Amino acid sequence: MNIGETSRASGVSVKMIRYYESIRLIKSPLRTESGYRVYSDNDVHTLRFISQARDLGFSVEQMEDLLALWRDRSRASGDVKAIALQHIDALQEKARALQAMSDTLQHLADHCQGDDRPECPIIEGFASAVAPEAKKRQPRFGVTGIDPRAHSH
Amino acid sequence: MNIGETSRASGVSVKMIRYYESIRLIKSPLRTESGYRVYSDNDVHTLRFISQARDLGFSVEQMEDLLALWRDRSRASGDVKAIALQHIDALQEKARALQAMSDTLQHLADHCQGDDRPECPIIEGFASAVAPEAKKRQPRFGVTGIDPRAHSH
DNA sequence: GTAAGCCTTCCAACGGTTGGAGGGTCAAGA
């Protein structure tokens, strides 16, 4: 199976398959005489797993753990569970952070008339909300693991 | 007020203030004879607004809209509310997806506990959960406007 | 006068993904 077919079967773009290989997330496949990459059904399976995890905001670093969890089926179940629980905590924390953002916005929106008059609590809330000295400067989105790219150019 | 003082007053780093200027999110400030940037209280206010919106996961692109609305006294609060509500939906959807992933992993962890046999059908199910042809390839994190950087290096 | 701490610009890196250039390979149809 060549890379294009593999891409269609897995839902991972050709570009990303090659990228994942370059960062050693997946292993280098065999090549034909002419240099074409050749993949197996198992590789497709792995890529589908990766795609799934990426869709939910896992970093590549985390995916290495997840892949190990997935592949190392004969490992001690205690170790496996520890890794799984760690990822669950991370997921819960991300979901919580997103929910907090949503709640804050919802609260502001609730107090906004939404008509054509200029008064708007959302805007006012943004402008005056936080005393900056109370803010701890920490990685702004480190918790959430989601990306701000708003458009594919 | 120089840039350092402005940074401390607004909670936006010196680097980011210059970056926001470079992408024209904020306008270029006046300079002293020696080239130092000079900011007003109003600029601090604007930066605080920006910082707040970024904390809530708005992209720079979205902030341009919000800033325009903020500055335009005649804007309809309905416009602002529409942007906020759209954002709330995106955040909710992302939180929901993360929660589903967490549930799946929890299920996996529960099942694997104390089981020394290599078979793990739940892992198999997780790996092949999504039929790739059912996936629409869309900007992966475009909706939420949040960033995957997990660590400040 | 000198050291500390500002400030300036410029250049690079991160992660994850995409686009494109410039070129080789394969299969089908004329």
Add this chain to the structure above:
DNA sequence: TCTTGACCCTCCAACCGTTGGAAGGCTTAC
């Protein structure tokens, strides 16, 4: 057999938001 078009290859650059660092100028206090 020869061409055509769809594939494949590698390499380089861009995107976003943010940070770090280098190399140098300015201001202030001792």
